[in-house]
Amino acid sequence: MTFGQDDSRPAMERSLTPDELELFEKEFAARPANRLMQNAVTQTAVDDVALDRRILTGIDHSVSHQLDDWKVTNQKQSGRCWLFAGLNLLRVGAARKLGVKDFEFSQNYLLWWDKFERANHFLEAIVETSDRDVDDRTVAHLLSDPISDGGQWNMFVALIAKHGLVPKSAMPETNSSSATRSMNRDLQALLRQGARDLRRLASAGAEAQRQHKREVLAAIHRVLSIHLGTPPQRFLWQWQDKDKEFHRDGWLTPAEFAAAYVQLPIDEYVCLVHDPRESSPVGRTFTVEYLGNIVDAPPVVYLNAEMDLLKRLAMEAVVGGEPVWFGCDVARMMRSDAGVWDAELFDYASVYDAPFTLDKADRLLHHETQMTHAMLFTGVDVVEGAPRRWRVENSWGEDRADKGFWTMNDSWFGEHVFEIAVRRSALPPELSAALDQPPIVLPAWDPMGALAD
Known part of the structure; x- marks a missing residue:
């Protein structure tokens, strides 16, 4: 029995027949270009064959406005890029205030709190949907990835607002913060097990579910602490600046440290997205059902805008001396060893005809x-008031590109960048006013709810 097909059609229209297979093979063999490409790609990576060297050799790493004079960071085998990018934005002002050349906030500290908060967020969503079938599309989406590493700008801001920040020395990297797969595997198993139990307890009432949720969270807390260490509640902060002068701030809480060393008003930033689908009108705000990491935090909200505006605001911010956090589909038209992106970098159409x-x-x-x-x-x-190329601080270490700083041609920005975080005050008045509208709620599985990792 077949599903989703019109059985009234002739079988030869629905099934691959020997005659059709023979015809495909003859058509392939008849073109010398196909055999040439087969010889090339069976011996060489397709990206090396498809690479347009004219574009690659036409890219250099120079830009008219460059802010970075610091070293890149390395997220290693983890999906914490959104945390690294956010903390890389904040460490610029912190390093200046501290009088040091390089400084890093603890990425591990925010990872711990994001995981714990997200476990609670997931379990609350399971409780809320426990009256639905397990194969309900929303429930299935929640269960598909209960606690990934990825995140969004608003989630980054929510973590700092609730839990503050600490320097990397106060909660350094561990084996599992730098390689999260095994930890995530065990966390996901516990959360899916907890989801099963919470759904079974739905008929017993909210109090029974809440009690069991606490037991699940206690296990999650143990796993995180075993893998990542225990987040400090207070720490002694002292340092030596670039002139070898010693400083001591004394004992600080994470909230006090964040208040002292975050130099940007991150709660004033908004997330502009470029969503060109007809169903997503420009000038409207959107949110995605069940997207977030902290229960009762402000929702993750996007403002849809034209691509030209995203480019202009990003350019103006960088020219004005401030780096810009952005999210993209990173692996498209990317040459990793050279550290470059261009919308036409690979000519796959010619390779495959x-x-x-x-x-x-x-x-x-x-x-x-x-x-x-x-x-x-x-x-x-x-060039002449418009961006031609962009310099990008990645969090993949110093081994690639210009010591970890990549180059993006502007053509790639338009095709593969989805969002930027900018100050609300930089928006045109009509878009700033649009932020006060109730957001359109997209379903949990909408692609605009994807998490950067």
Whole structure:
């Protein structure tokens, strides 16, 4: 029995027949270009064959406005890019205030709290949906990835607002913070097990569910503490500046440390997105059902805007001396060893003799793209008032690109960047006013709810 097909059609239209298979093979063999590409790609990586060297050799790392004079960070085998990008933005002002060349906030500290808060967020969503079938689309989406590493700008801000920050020395990296797979595997198993039990307890009432939720969270707390260490409640902060002068602030809480060393008003930043789907009108705010990490925190809200505005605001911020947090679909048209992106970097159409015609809206609609990674713009090359290329601080270490700083041609920005975080005061008045509208609620599985990792 077949499903979703019209059985009235002739079998040869539904099944691959020997005659059709023979025809496909003859058509392939008849074109010398196919055999040439087969010889090339069976011996060489397809990206090396498809690479447009004219574009690659035409890219250099110079820009007219460059902010970075610091070293890049390294998220290693973890999906914490959104945390790294956010903390990389904040460490610039902190380093200046401390009088040091390089400084890092503890990424492990925020990871611990994000995991614990997100476990609670997930379990609350399970309680709320426990009257639905387990194969309900929303429930299935929640269960598909209960506690990934990825996140969004608003989630980053919510963590700092509730839990503050600490320097890396107060909660350094561990084996599991730098390689999260095993820890995540065990956390997911515990959370899915907890979801099963909470759903079974639905008929017993809210009090029984709450009590069991606490037991699950106690186990999650133990796992996180075993893997990542225990988050400090207070720590002694002292340091030596670049002139070898000693300083001591004394014992601080994470909230006090954040208040002293976060130099940007991050609660005033908004997330602009470029969602070109017809169902997503420009100038409207959106949120995604069950997207977030902290229960009762402000919702994750996007403001949809034209791509030209995202580019202009990002350019103006960098020219004005401030890096820009952004999210993108990172692996598209990317040359990793050179550290470059360009919208036409690889000519796959010529390799396969097949057109690739999905535009950005179609890629979103047909599950071909979503935001996958967050980084910082730390430079821009401006020609006649418009951006030509961008300098990007990645969090993949110093081994690639210009000691870890990548180069993005502006063509790639338009196709594969989805969002930027900018000050509300930088928006045109009509878009600033639009932020006060109730957001359109997208379903939990919408691609604009993707998490950067």
